[in-house]
Amino acid sequence: MMLNMRLRIYQSLRQCRRVSQSLVSRSSSQAAAMQVPPADGDSKVFAPKIEGLVSSIAQLNLLEIAELNQALKKRLNLPDAPVMAVGAIDRSAAAKDEDEEDAAPQRVQTSFTVKLLKFDDKQKVALIKEVKNLMEGMNLVQAKKFVESAPTVVKADIGKDEAETLRDALTKTCQQAMPI
Template sequence: MNSIRLLRSLPTRQWRSFSRCTVLHQEVAEAINPLTIPPPEGVDKPVSPKIEKIVSEITTLNLLEVSELSQVLKKRLNLPDAPVMPMGGFAGVVAPPQEEEEATPKAVKTSFTVKMTKFDDKQKVALIKEVKSLLEGYNLVQAKKFVESVPTVVKADISKDEAEKLKEALTKVGAVIEID
C-alpha cells in the first residue's frame, strides 16, 4: 500500500526511469534463467505446442487437401516443383543387364589440352621464339609473358596428332609438356 502512494507521488520523469528499470530487471531475470539441457540422442525432442497443433491438423487432411496445401506453400515460399517419386522410392528402378554395358563402346577422347608445366631456364630464349612461331597472333613480348606465366595451357580442344606435334616441338626447346 505504501509503495502505491510512493509511485503516485513520483514526477513523470522519475516514473519513466522507474518503469525502464523494471523492464530491464525483467529482461535480466529472463537472461539469467538456466539454459535447457538438450535431450539425449535416442530420445525425441520436445515439440512446441504450436508445431504439434499444425502437425495434428495436417494429419487429418485428405489427399486432395494435402495437394492443395502443397501448392499454396510452394507459391508462398517460392519453392520449385520437386520431381515426383514413384511409390516405393527407388525400388521400381531396374538395373540394366550387364551384357548391354559390355556391348556399348567406351567413349573415345577426341579433344586434348596441351599444358606447359615448366621449362629449362637455359633455353628460355629458344622457347620464346618457338612459342611465337607455333601460336598464331603472338609477338615476342606476348610470347615472353606467356612463357613466364608457366604453368599454363598452350592450346585446348585440339586433336591428338596436333597435341603430339606441339609437345614434340616444345620439348625440343626445354619445355615440360603434359597432354590431358
C-alpha cells in the first residue's frame, strides 16, 4: 500500500513537472533565461528556492506527502493517473510459470516393483525353479515357500528393463505377475 502511494506521488510530481515545463516553454522571455542542462556526468546545481522545496518535501511523512499530492492535483487540475500495479507483473509471471508446469511432461516412473499375484497349480514346480534361478541366494525350499506365499513382492525398486524381463520370465510359468 505504501508502495502504491509512493508510486502515485511520484507520478503526480512527474505530471507537475511536465505541466510546469510546458508553461515555462510557452513563455519566450523565460525560455531565453533558462540555462542549458549539464551533461549526464556533471552534477547539477539547483536554485536555492528549489533546494528549499526539496528539503521541505524530504522531511514530510507519508500522510503529508499524500495530502501534498492531492493539493497539487487540485491546484493544477491534474487528473488521477492510472497506476500500474506492481503485483500485476508478478501475477503474469506466475501464470506463465503455471503454464510451463502444465506443458512439462508428466513425472516418469523410474523405480518398479514386480509382484507375483497368482499361479496355476499345474505350473507350480516350473515356477519354483524359475524363482530359484531369478532370485540370487535362494534354494529350492526357500523358493517353494516364496511361491506358496503368493501374492508377494518378487523384487522391489528395480529399473524398467529389469522389471520387464522379470515379469516376462514369470508370466511364462504363471498367470499373473505384474510390475508396480
